[in-house]
Amino acid sequence: GGVVLIGGDPGIGKSTLLLQALDALSRQMPVLYVTGEESSAQVALRAQRLGLDGSQVRVQAEIQLENIIATLEAERPSFCVIDSIQTVSDANLSSAAGTVSQVRASAQELIRYAKDSGAAIVLVGHVTKDGTIAGPRVLEHMVDTVLYFEGDTHSSFRLIRAFKNRYGAVNELDRKSTRLN
Numbered sequence: 271g272g273v274v275l276i277g278g279d280p281g282i283g284k285s286t287l288l289l290q291a292l293d294a295l296s297r298q299m300p301v302l303y304v305t306g307e308e309s310s311a312q313v314a315l316r317a318q319r320l321g322l323d324g325s326q327v328r329v330q331a332e333i334q335l336e337n338i339i340a341t342l343e344a345e346r347p348s349f350c351v352i353d354s355i356q357t358v359s360d361a362n363l364s365s366a367a368g369t370v371s372q373v374r375a376s377a378q379e380l381i382r383y384a385k386d387s388g389a390a391i392v393l394v395g396h397v398t399k400d401g402t403i404a405g406p407r408v409l410e411h412m413v414d415t416v417l418y419f420e421g422d423t424h425s426s427f428r429l430i431r432a433f434k435n436r437y438g439a440v441n442e443l444d445r446k447s448t449r450l451n
Contacts, residue, residue, distance in 0.1 A: 271384035272437075273377075275355075276430075277395040277406035278419030283428055284394050287419070288351045289317055289327070296326035299348035302341065306333040306357025306367075333367060335360040335376050342383055352380060354394040356403055368403040377409050410434060 278284050285307070292301045305313055310329045317324035330341050335358050342350060352358060358376040359367035366372065377393060384391045393413065395406025410416050414436040421428035 271386070271388045272390055272414040273381050273384050273412075274390070274392045274415045274417060275395055275406055275409050275413040276392055276417045276419060277397055279423075280396045281423055282419050282421060283423075284396075284419050285353050286316070286320065287428075288353065288392060288394065289313070289324075290320060290322065292327050292349065292351060293317065293322040293324055295349050296324075300345065301327055302345060302347035302350040303327055303329045304338055304341075304350065304352045305329065305331050307353055333357045333359060335379055339379060339383060342387070342389070346387065347389060349390045349392075351392045352394065354396055355380075355406075355409070356396060356398075370404040370408050373404040373408055374412070377412055381412060 276284055276288070285305075289303065292303055295301050303313065308316075308331065310331045313329045313331075314324065317327070328345060328347070330338070332338050332341070338352070338358065355373055355377055356368045359372050360375045360379065363372055363375055380391055380393065383389070393409065395409065396403075398405045406416075410433070413434075415432065416434040418431045418433060419428060420431055
C-alpha cells in the first residue's frame with residue numbers, strides 16, 4: 271500500500287479530479303471516498319453534475335479518525351481518498367483538527383493502515399495562507415508521493431506537479447526542477 275499527498279489551493283479542483291478518478295476505478299476495484307468537507311448528499315450531487323455514474327463509489331462523511339479506520343477495516347477498499355486530511359481528528363489528542371499534531375497523527379495512522387492492508391490512500395491537503403491550519407508541507411516527508419495541483423481557478427487548465435516519489439525520480443518529466451542555478 272502506498273500513500274499519495276495531493277496539495278493545492280482550496281477550490282482548484284482536487285476533489286473534482288479525485289471523484290472522477292474514483293468513479294473510473296470503481297469499475298475495477300472497491301473504492302471509498304471519505305469527506306470531511308461535504309455531506310454525502312453534496313458529493314452525490316457533484317458526481318451527478320459531473321455526469322458520473324458514481325453508484326460503485328462508497329462515500330463516508332466522517333472526520334473522526336477512529337471511525338474512518340473502522341470503515342477501512344470493515345470494507346477493505348483497494349483505493350481510498352481522504353478529503354481532506356485537515357478535517358480529520360484523532361480523539362486521543364486534545365488539539366483541534368487541522369493543527370500540526372492532529373494532521374501528523376491522523377496521517378501516520380492512515381499510512382500505517384495503507385502499509386498493513388496494501389490499500390492505496392490519497393490524502394487531500396489544502397494549501398493554507400493562515401498558519402493556524404497545518405498545510406500539506408508538514409506531511410511531505412511521511413508519504414510516498416507528493417503532488418501539487420496548480421493553476422488559475424479561472425482557467426480550464428490545471429497542472430499536477432510531482433514533488434516527491436519514493437519509487438522513482440520525479441525529474442523524468444520535469445527536468446527544470448533538477449537545476450540548481
